[in-house]
Every structure is written in C-alpha cells, then in structure tokens.
Amino acid sequence: xxxxxxxxxxxxxxxxxxxxxxxxxxxxxxxxxxxxxxxxxxxxxxxxxxxxxxxxxxxxxxxxxxxxxxxxxxxxxxxxxxxxxxxxxxxxxxxxxxxxxxxxxxxxxxxxxxxxxxxxxxxxxxxxxxxxxxxxxxxxxxxxxxxxxxxxxxxxxxxxxxxxxxxxxxxxxxxxxxxxxxxxxxxxxxxxxxxxxxxxxxxxxxxxxxxxxxxxxxxxxxxxxxxxxxxxxxxxxxxxxxxxxxxxxxxxxxxxxxxxxxxxxxxxxxxxxxxxxxxxxxxxxxxxxxx
Amino acid sequence: xxxxxxxxxxxxxxxxxxxxxxxxxxxxxxxxxxxxxxxxxxxxxxxxxxxxxxxxxxxxxxxxxxxxxxxxxxxxxxxxxxxxxxxxxxxxxxxxxxxxxxxxxxxxxxxxxxxxxxxxxxxxxxxxxxxxxxxxxxxxxxxxxxxxxxxxxxxxxxxxxxxxxxxxxxxxxxxxxxxxxxxxxxxxxxxxxxxxxxxxxxxxxxxxxxxxxxxxxxxxxxxxxxxxxxxxxxxxxxxxxxxxxxxxxxxxxxxxxxxxxxxxxxxxxxxxxxxxxxxxxxxxxxxxxxxxxxxxxxxxxxxxxxxxxxxxxxxxxxxxxxxxxxxxxxxxxxxxxxxxxxxx
Amino acid sequence: xxxxxxxxxxxxxxxxxxxxxxxxxxxxxxxxxxxxxxxxxxxxxxxxxxxxxxxxxxxxxxxxxxxxxxxxxxxxxxxxxxxxxxxxxxxxxxxxxxxxxxxxxxxxxxxxxxxxxxxxxxxxxxxxxxxxxxxxxxxxxxxxxxxxxxxxxxxxxxxxxxxxxxxxxxxxxxxxxxxxxxxxxxxxxxxxxxxxxxxxxxxxxxxxxxxxxxxxxxxxxxxxxxxxxxxxxxxxxxxxxxxxxxxxxxxxxxxxxx
Numbered sequence: 025x026x027x028x029x030x031x032x033x034x035x036x037x038x039x040x041x042x043x044x045x046x047x048x049x050x051x052x053x054x055x056x057x058x059x060x061x062x063x064x065x066x067x068x069x070x071x072x073x074x075x076x077x078x079x080x081x082x083x084x085x086x087x088x089x090x091x092x093x094x095x096x097x098x099x100x101x102x103x104x105x106x107x108x109x110x111x112x113x114x115x116x117x118x119x120x121x122x123x124x125x126x127x128x129x130x131x132x133x134x135x136x137x138x139x140x141x142x143x144x145x146x147x148x149x150x151x152x153x154x155x156x157x158x159x160x161x162x163x164x165x166x167x168x169x170x171x172x173x174x175x176x177x178x179x180x181x182x183x184x185x186x187x188x189x190x191x192x193x194x195x196x197x198x199x200x201x202x203x204x205x206x207x208x209x210x211x212x213x214x215x216x217x218x219x220x221x222x223x224x225x226x227x228x229x230x231x232x233x234x235x236x237x238x239x240x241x242x243x244x245x246x247x248x249x250x251x252x253x254x255x256x257x258x259x260x261x262x263x264x265x266x267x268x269x270x271x272x273x274x275x276x277x278x279x280x281x282x283x284x285x286x287x288x289x290x291x292x293x294x295x296x297x298x299x300x301x302x303x304x305x306x307x308x309x310x311x312x313x314x315x
Numbered sequence: 316x317x318x319x320x321x322x323x324x325x326x327x328x329x330x331x332x333x334x335x336x337x338x339x340x341x342x343x344x345x346x347x348x349x350x351x352x353x354x355x356x357x358x359x360x361x362x363x364x365x366x367x368x369x370x371x372x373x374x375x376x377x378x379x380x381x382x383x384x385x386x387x388x389x390x391x392x393x394x395x396x397x398x399x400x401x402x403x404x405x406x407x408x409x410x411x412x413x414x415x416x417x418x419x420x421x422x423x424x425x426x427x428x429x430x431x432x433x434x435x436x437x438x439x440x441x442x443x444x445x446x447x448x449x450x451x452x453x454x455x456x457x458x459x460x461x462x463x464x465x466x467x468x469x470x471x472x473x474x475x476x477x478x479x480x481x482x483x484x485x486x487x488x489x490x491x492x493x494x495x496x497x498x499x500x501x502x503x504x505x506x507x508x509x510x511x512x513x514x515x516x517x518x519x520x521x522x523x524x525x526x527x528x529x530x531x532x533x534x535x536x537x538x539x540x541x542x543x544x545x546x547x548x549x550x551x552x553x554x555x556x557x558x559x560x561x562x563x564x565x566x567x568x569x570x571x572x573x574x575x576x577x578x579x580x581x582x583x584x585x586x587x588x589x590x591x592x593x594x595x596x597x598x599x600x601x602x603x604x605x606x607x608x609x610x611x612x613x614x615x616x617x618x619x620x621x622x623x624x625x626x627x628x629x630x631x632x633x634x635x636x637x638x639x640x641x642x643x644x645x646x647x648x649x650x651x652x653x654x655x656x657x658x659x
Numbered sequence: 660x661x662x663x664x665x666x667x668x669x670x671x672x673x674x675x676x677x678x679x680x681x682x683x684x685x686x687x688x689x690x691x692x693x694x695x696x697x698x699x700x701x702x703x704x705x706x707x708x709x710x711x712x713x714x715x716x717x718x719x720x721x722x723x724x725x726x727x728x729x730x731x732x733x734x735x736x737x738x739x740x741x742x743x744x745x746x747x748x749x750x751x752x753x754x755x756x757x758x759x760x761x762x763x764x765x766x767x768x769x770x771x772x773x774x775x776x777x778x779x780x781x782x783x784x785x786x787x788x789x790x791x792x793x794x795x796x797x798x799x800x801x802x803x804x805x806x807x808x809x810x811x812x813x814x815x816x817x818x819x820x821x822x823x824x825x826x827x828x829x830x831x832x833x834x835x836x837x838x839x840x841x842x843x844x845x846x847x848x849x850x851x852x853x854x855x856x857x858x859x860x861x862x863x864x865x866x867x868x869x870x871x872x873x874x875x876x877x878x879x880x881x882x883x884x885x886x887x888x889x890x891x892x893x894x895x896x897x898x899x900x901x902x903x904x905x906x907x908x909x910x911x912x913x914x915x916x917x
Contacts, residue, residue, distance in 0.1 A: 112619075121434065129564065129567075290453070293442070297443075304430060508760060508763075523732075
C-alpha cells in the first residue's frame with residue numbers, strides 16, 4: 025500500500041494534469057461545437073506553445089515568454105483558419121479533419137527541422153523553484169504554481185464566454201448551429217476569434233506543461249488524444265464538461281500510475297467507453313446535432 | 316436517360332473490370348522490372364489496395380467516415396505475429412486469425428460508436444483506434460512493445476517458397492483477387508443494398524423497420540475483418556508487426572488514398588488510390604527523410620485540390636481540353652457527380 | 660383495425676414545448692386528419708408517436724399496447740409507419756431499389772451477403788405490385804433524384820406501403836404539389852383509408868374536409884378541438900385560432916372553393 029502522503033501527492037498531480045488537459049480540451053470542443061469541425065492540428069498548437077516558450081525564455085525570460093508565446097500561437101491559429109480551414113466550410117467535415125491531419129503532420133516535421141528530434145526540458149522559473157511544506161505533505165512549488173495558473177486561465181475563459189458579447193455569440197453557436205446563421209455577418213469574425221482563442225488556450229497549456237513533460241515533437245498528440253476522450257466524457261460543447269472530464273482523466277490517470285503503471289494510459293479510454301455506454305451524451309452534454 | 320453516373324455500388328457487370336485487373340497485375344512485374352523498381356513495391360500496393368477496398372465498405376458503401384481502421388489492420392498483423400510466437404505459422408491458420416482479429420477489434424470499436432453519426436463518429440473511431448496502439452506499445456511481453464514483433468517467417472503453403480519476390484507477389488495477387496471478389500459480392504448483395512440505403516438516408520431506413528445500428532455494426536465488422544486480413548499479409552510482407560501499423564497516421568493514410576482514388580463513388584477506385592499513394596510514398600522515402608512533411612502536403616493537396624479523387628479530376632481536365640479544342644462539340648457528359656456527403 | 664391513443668403526451672426542448680399534454684384517441688380503420696397553424700406541433704406529434712423523439716411526459720398506445728419506449732424500427736415492424744413533410748426517399752437509388760430496400764426486410768433477405776439483390780422472385784413480385792400501386796411503373800428504373808416532385812411523393816408512400824403498415828401517418832403528402840397532382844393524391848389517400856388506419860396532416864383544407872372521418876385541431880402544442888368535419892367548421896374556438904394567427908384562411912372559405 026502506498027504511503028498516504030504519496031497518495032495525496034499523486035492526487036494533486038492528477039488535479040494539475042487534469043487542469044492542463046481541461047485547457048486543451050475546452051478549446052478543442054469550442055471549435056468542434058461552434059464550427060462543427062475536428063481540429064486535429066490542435067495538438068500541434070499545444071506543442072508550438074511549448075517550443076516557442078523554450079526559445080523565447082532564453083531571449084526575454086520566463087514571464088514575458090509566458091505571455092508572448094500564446095499570442096504568437098493564437099495569431100498562427102487565426103492564420104490557419106483564414107488561409108486553409110475557411111475554404112472548407114459547408115463541405116463534408118471529413119475534409120477538414122483530413123486537412124488538419126495534414127497540417128499536424130507537416131507541423132510536427134517542421135518542429136523537427138527547427139528544434140531537432142531530441143527532447144528538451146524547461147527549467148522552472150526562479151520564483152517557483154523548490155518545494156513547500158503544506159503541513160500534510162511536501163509539494164513542488166512549481167506544480168502548485170501551474171495548477172493556480174491553469175485555474176486562472178480557465179476562469180478567464182469562462183468569464184469571457186459568460187460576460188462579454190462575443191462570448192455570448194460563441195455560446196449561442198455552441199448550442200445550436202442555426203443560431204450561428206443568425207449571427208450573419210459576424211460569423212467570419214466569430215470563427216476566427218474562436219479558432220484564435222482555442223489556439224491561445226492550447227499554447228498556454230503547452231507552456232505550463234513544458235517543465236513537467238519533456239518538450240518533444242510528438243507532445244502534441246500526447247495532449248490531443250486525452251482531449252478527444254475528455255470531450256466524450258464531459259459532453260460535446262460543454263465548457264464545464266471539459267473541465268470535469270479533464271479532472272476525471274487527470275485524477276484517475278495519476279491514481280492508475282500508482283497501481284498499474286504500465287497501463288495507466290489506458291484508464292481514460294476505459295472511462296470514456298463506460299461514459300459512452302451509460303451516458304451517450306457525456307456527463308454534462310445536451311442533445312446535439314452531431315449525434 | 317439520367318445524365319448522372321451510376322451511384323455506388325457499381326452495378327455494371329464486374330467480369331470485365333476483374334479481368335482487366337487480373338491482366339494488369341499479372342503483367343505489372345514485367346513493367347516494374349523494366350523500370351528497375353523492386354517487385355516488393357507491387358506486393359505492397361496489392362496489400363494496401365486490399366486494405367483500402369475493405370475500408371471502403373465503411374466509407375464508400377455505408378457512408379461512415381472511420382478514422383480508426385489502422386487498429387483493425389494492425390490487429391491482423393499482430394495476430395499473425397503473436398501466433399508465430401506460439402509456433403503457429405501455417406498460411407491458412409494465420410489468415411483466419413488475422414481475419415478474426417480484425418473482426419473482433421472492429422466489433423469492439425463498433426459497439427461503442429454505432430449510434431453516432433458524422434464527425435462525432437470520426438472522432439470516436441480515431442480515439443478508440445489509437446487505444447490499440449497504446450496496448451501494443453505497453454503490453455510488451457506479448458507485442459514486443461516499441462520494437463514490435465520482428466523476425467517473422469513467411470509460410471510455405473503447397474511447398475511454395477514465399478521468400479522469393481515473384482512467388483510472393485503472385486501468392487498475394489491470388490488472395491487479393493479472391494478477397495476482392497468476395498467484397499464485391501457483399502457490396503452488391505441485398506445486405507449491401509441496405510448499406511447503400513443507410514448511406515443515402517439513415518433515418519428513412521429506420522422508418523422501413525431496420526435497426527440501422529446493427530447493419531452499421533455488421534458493415535464495420537466485415538470491413539474490419541478484411542482489413543485484418545490485409546494486415547496479416549502485411550506482417551508477412553515486412554517480416555514483422557510494428558506498433559506503427561496501428562498508428563493514427565496509418566488510419567489517415569487509408570482515408571486519404573481511398574478519397575484519392577475516387578472511392579466515394581467507385582468500388583475499384585481505392586485500388587488506384589493505393590497504387591498512386593504507395594508509389595508516391597516509395598518515391599518520397601527514397602529521396603528525403605522528411606516524409607511526414609510531404610505526406611502532410613499530400614493530405615492538404617488531396618483535400619483542397621481533388622477531394623472527389625483522381626478519376627473525377629482527370630475527367631474534368633479532359634472535358635476542359637475538349638471545350639478548348641472542339642468548341643462546337645456538345646458538352647461532355649463525362650463530368651462526374653458532385654460530391655455526396657458521406658456523413659449525413 | 661389498429662387505433663392509436665396518447666395520454667398527456669408532451670415534449671420539451673428547453674423552454675419550447677412543441678407538444679403539450681395531448682391526450683387523443685384515434686380510432687382504427689378511419690381517416691383522421693390533424694390540422695392547425697404552422698408551429699402547432701403536428702410534425703412533432705408524429706415524431707413523438709413514431710419514436711423519433713422521446714416524450715418528456717405521457718404515453719403512446721398502439722393497438723392497445725404501450726409503445727412509448729419502442730425505437731422507431733420496432734414500431735414500424737409493429738405496423739406503425741409514416742411519411743415525411745420534407746420529402747424523404749433514397750435519392751441516390753432508383754425507384755425499384757427504393758421499394759426493394761423496404762420489401763426485402765419482411766422476406767428475411769436483408770441479411771443476405773452472397774447473392775444479387777434483384778433476382779429473388781417473391782421480392783421482385785411484391786416490388787412490382789407496389790410500384791404499380793403508386794403509379795410509378797414507367798419510372799421504375801429512374802433514380803429518385805431525377806423524378807418529379809409529385810412522383811417522389813408517390814414513391815415515399817410506396818416506401819411506407821412496403822412495410823405492410825396497419826396505421827399510416829401521412830405528413831403533408833400534398834405539400835409542394837399543384838392542383839391536379841393534389842387531387843390525384845387526395846383520391847389516393849382516400850383509397851388508402853379503405854385499407855389502413857390513416858392519420859393525415861395536411862394544409863389543403865378542401866381535401867381535409869372532404870375526405871376525413873374525424874379532425875383533430877392542434878394549436879400551440881395543445882389539442883384545441885376534435886370532431887367531424889362539420890363540427891370543426893362550426894367550432895368558434897377553431898375559427899378564432901385560425902383568425903388569430905392570420906396565416907391561414909378559415910376552413911370553410913377554402914371549403915367553398917372546392
């Protein structure tokens with residue numbers, strides 16, 4: 025039986041992993057429900073966030089990199105939507121998935137060309153080095169910082185969605201694709217905005233995760249597949265569903281690491297399969313046009 | 316009377332098409348050796364073509380865009396590989412095992428996703444397909460982990476020496492033609508006509524009294540089984556079963572090459588797609604290590620430039636030529652049907 | 660013959676209630692029409708009865724049996740069939756392939772993998788009979804997308820007939836048809852009513868009033884009135900509802916045209 029402190033530690037790790045994944049998944053599901061497309065390049069944006077931060081922090085330091093890298097990735101996301109994806113609106117969604125498949129492959133190769141195949145690690149910022157005694161356990165300061173940062177990011181996105189006019193339009197689109205039609209001339213702007221916002225969220229998650237995961241070309245897929253399953257678990261188009269799904273996946277994964285380390289990656293698939301069988305719309309999902 | 320071409324599945328008598336295919340593939344070795352290309356390229360084309368035709372039972376016939384078919388293909392490959400670890404290496408037994416492995420894998424995935432439609436179906440097949448990759452990676456005492464199962468043997472059915480390139484090619488060709496005929500038969504059966512009805516209008520099919528989820532599951536199972544068979548052949552071909560055979564890139568490849576060949580509206584199209592794609596793959600990997608970059612480029616090119624496949628693109632090009640050189644002639648009737656939505 | 664009964668049938672989508680607490684008895688062997696302004700919930704009512712929607716509340720009985728939770732395909736097999744307001748046939752298939760897809764189920768042929776679909780005598784005979792019945796003999800080799808609108812309506816009824824229904828729900832079979840085509844369709848519906856229980860949703864008031872045994876009036880998801888055509892024409896509530904929406908002529912005005 026693992027020690028209790030170890031269990032607490034792993035639980036905390038799970039929550040933090042869950043928050044990072046929630047950040048990736050909520051952007052992914054926002055694009056999915058507003059635009060009706062699966063963006064397979066979403067993982068690439070996550071990886072790009074980490075790699076750009078890697079390069080930028082050598083030039084401008086950690087904190088500026090934390091702001092600049094997501095903005096660059098957000099701009100790239102908008103560029104992607106404007107140049108490629110918008111050509112395929114109204115066509116079979118199969119094509120967008122294949123297109124983003126292609127972009128993800130090219131992108132991974134471009135990352136290899138620029139940064140090489142090897143894995144890097146990013147050092148934690150000075151402020152968050154070392155660990156802190158919480159009374160019942162000793163825990164890494166950086167992980168605490170990451171969890172806090174992810175929480176702030178998630179709440180900012182929620183505030184944006186819930187309290188701003190643009191957010192209201194995005195939410196309307198998430199519930200009913202016909203509503204997006206009513207948005208009329210605002211539609212192109214909304215789409216670009218959604219894509220850009222999702223890219224920023226993915227990049228932020230990538231940067232936060234960088235010091236823990238190694239930064240390597242395939243890291244995009246490591247985040248994207250859990251994001252798929254989180255959407256299935258939480259319910260498509262549901263923001264809080266993504267957060268709940270992310271936390272569930274994160275925590276079960278961390279606990280599984282203690283007991284069945286070899287197959288810990290598989291736990292989230294089992295979780296998603298069970299949810300699909302007993303709650304086909306996901307834990308917080310509503311009836312959707314995409315069923 | 317109707318200017319539109321016949322819808323899928325093709326209703327022409329297949330004898331001519333089958334005869335042409337046999338002749339083409341029978342003389343392909345001569346062509347390849349004249350071009351100084353290894354015959355194993357031809358063998359690989361045959362196996363991937365079988366995979367693509369199997370995949371098209373789901374995409375072209377039933378209208379379901381599955382993105383997890385590498386899982387079924389790879390399951391077939393691993394079935395052959397694992398059986399050899401236990402000393403089972405007969406040709407017939409291996410093929411039955413590969414077929415069964417693909418079938419079981421497809422039923423497992425299918426049971427979870429059958430009630431879903433459109434891109435949600437795509438998302439789920441992609442996710443659960445990738446699960447097989449992770450199992451292969453982690454369960455190393457059975458699957459060999461990251462290195463896979465290497466050093467596999469080819470069988471010796473009827474005393475044939477399948478290590479010989481030419482013998483192996485014709486052996487695969489025989490299996491390919493037999494499987495192709497069976498799949499043609501199935502897509503042109505009462506069952507196949509029902510899959511076409513589901514592709515055309517699933518809700519209406521339910522209102523005829525059909526439990527469409529069961530038919531979709533059956534389509535998935537049959538498609539998975541033949542994909543598994545192709546995977547088993549591939550294990551012999553590469554003397555190994557690798558986790559990469561189960562990887563999402565492989566699932567994407569099969570979708571893109573099926574589209575490339577015009578699989579949405581043609582039974583034989585995926586064979587053309589396989590030939591072009593595998594050929595391009597060979598070319599790219601000869602000249603550069605950056606294959607992922609160029610593959611990605613192929614994906615983007617196919618989707619944006621000719622999503623209805625090469626045959627349609629060719630006929631568009633031809634009719635454009637005709638318009639230029641014979642302006643007085645009647646407009647060509649060769650223009651193909653507009654793309655049909657595969658995911659209603 | 661097979662009757663239909665609903666008890667407090669309701670469905671809600673968020674704040675919208677397309678069908679709200681509808682309890683009706685539809686007698687077997689008769690032609691019952693459902694009328695009401697656009698958005699009255701007529702199509703939603705069909706969707707609930709046939710199982711496309713799950714009711715939020717209430718039960719559906721068919722042939723005296725509770726069928727509320729049966730999926731669509733089982734209800735069809737039990738004899739409850741419908742057509743659609745928005746034309747719903749297999750566009751990419753020919754007329755005979757359309758009908759064959761429906762017929763082969765009852766012959767246990769739909770699971771056959773290793774034979775041609777069109778060479779089994781009993782199925783072909785029945786396909787021929789139905790095609791003749793819906794007056795599409797000349798068009799049998801044409802694809803559904805190449806048919807005229809009226810012919811497509813006929814084909815859709817053919818699809819429903821092929822399921823051997825006991826009760827046939829027809830959702831605006833005359834919508835989009837011209838005067839002449841409508842009158843043929845009206846005759847056809849009357850003919851069908853000799854054989855099956857027919858429930859008709861239709862806007863052509865002249866036709867509804869002339870062929871129905873009973874009329875149900877829905878308004879804003881609720882049952883407003885029911886009775887014989889004469890009773891409905893005289894009902895002040897119905898007149899008010901139709902006048903109130905301003906969308907439709909009074910039933911009797913249209914009846915006078917006929």
